Amino acid sequence: MGNRKQPFGYKMSLGEIVIQESEAKLVQEVFRRYIAGESLNELTEALRQQDVPYDEGRLWNKNMIARILADTRYTGERGYPKLIDKEQLIAANEKRSNKPQLPKKTEAQKVLRRLCGTPLSERVEQSVTDLLNGLANCPERIQHQRSSTPATHSKTQEALNDTLAQQPIDEDSAKVLILRLAAEQYAALGNEEYETNRLRRLFSAFECVAELNADLLKSTVSEVLVTRQNVKLRLKNGQVIERSDLQ
Structure with missing residues (x-):
């Protein structure tokens, strides 16, 4: 997770996990755009053009986006404030699992x-x-x-x-x-x-x-x-x- 102590989109305030607004908007945008058809490469390029980093001092990459798309806490699990619907999480992960695999070389x-x-x-x-x-x-x-x-x-x-x-x-x-x-x-x-x-x-x-x-x-x-x-x-x-x- 690099320098992060909470999932992207959240922060600690007075001992409680609360929504970090600028990051939460990006989480919702990532799910929306990925489900709509954008690839991880396209999302990576788009996120590198804005000012909210995933980790300070590090550029956005595909692994960071994949980590967001796989995190069930965004649906409100384990006491985290809800950022997306469960249907969005399911749709995103179905798209990832159905991604065609390149045939392995003999x-x-x-x-x-x-x-x-x-x-x-x-x-x-x-x-x-x-x-x-x-x-x-x-x-x-x-x-x-x-x-x-x-x-x-x-x-x-x-x-x-x-x-x-x-x-x-x-x-x-x-x-x-x-x-x-x-x-x-x-x-x-x-x-x-x-x-x-x-x-x-x-x-x-x-x-x-x-x-x-x-x-x-x-x-x-x-x-x-x-x-x-x-x-x-x-x-x-x-x-x-x-x-x-x-x-």
């Missing part, structure tokens, strides 16, 4: 949202489902992406060649360069070939479905690339797949 949709990095749409979800089904029908379309030799590889090789060409050979420098070259060559190999074989096995065992499959999505796709014209999948082996690749 696990697959949550995964897809993380992979996209943008808000979801039915078009994107359906496109990704179609691409996964297409790969299940044609797992041979998953190809090993050979990495190009990094620029640092040739520089290290050149440095090693220069060192070996100088007499006498600086064995310590040569060993350092050989180890560096081996590390670069190993890094250049990556794990794309292993991932390609793994992906083929996964898609070969997968049966096409109408709805997006969360487990398959998590285990095969590293990124979903969305443009106005197209939706593409970047697979775990680095390969980018679009609809034209599966035709």
Whole structure:
């Protein structure tokens, strides 16, 4: 309740709970306008434009309004002066309980949202489902992406060649360069070939479905690339797949 010691609309006077007129008028207005069709957001914005705060130093928010709409004391319960009729309280709470709930996202949709990095749409979800089904029908379309030799590889090789060409050979420098070259060559190999074989096995065992499959999505796709014209999948082996690749 913040700084409040009594519900909004009331105050203590000579040891008794009495109506606080300016606040009580807002309580009645909140019920009237909410029942008439205004939303909590609209009421919040309207109450922020007037001079009566719910709590000193705090802006009105939806929680404050919801607290008012749910408080049975405004109907005269527990010794509080009556501000509204019970019918108004019932009508307000029926409207709140009948508020349509947004459908919860499925696990697959949550995964897809993380992979996209943008808000979801039915078009994107359906496109990704179609691409996964297409790969299940044609797992041979998953190809090993050979990495190009990094620029640092040739520089290290050149440095090693220069060192070996100088007499006498600086064995310590040569060993350092050989180890560096081996590390670069190993890094250049990556794990794309292993991932390609793994992906083929996964898609070969997968049966096409109408709805997006969360487990398959998590285990095969590293990124979903969305443009106005197209939706593409970047697979775990680095390969980018679009609809034209599966035709």
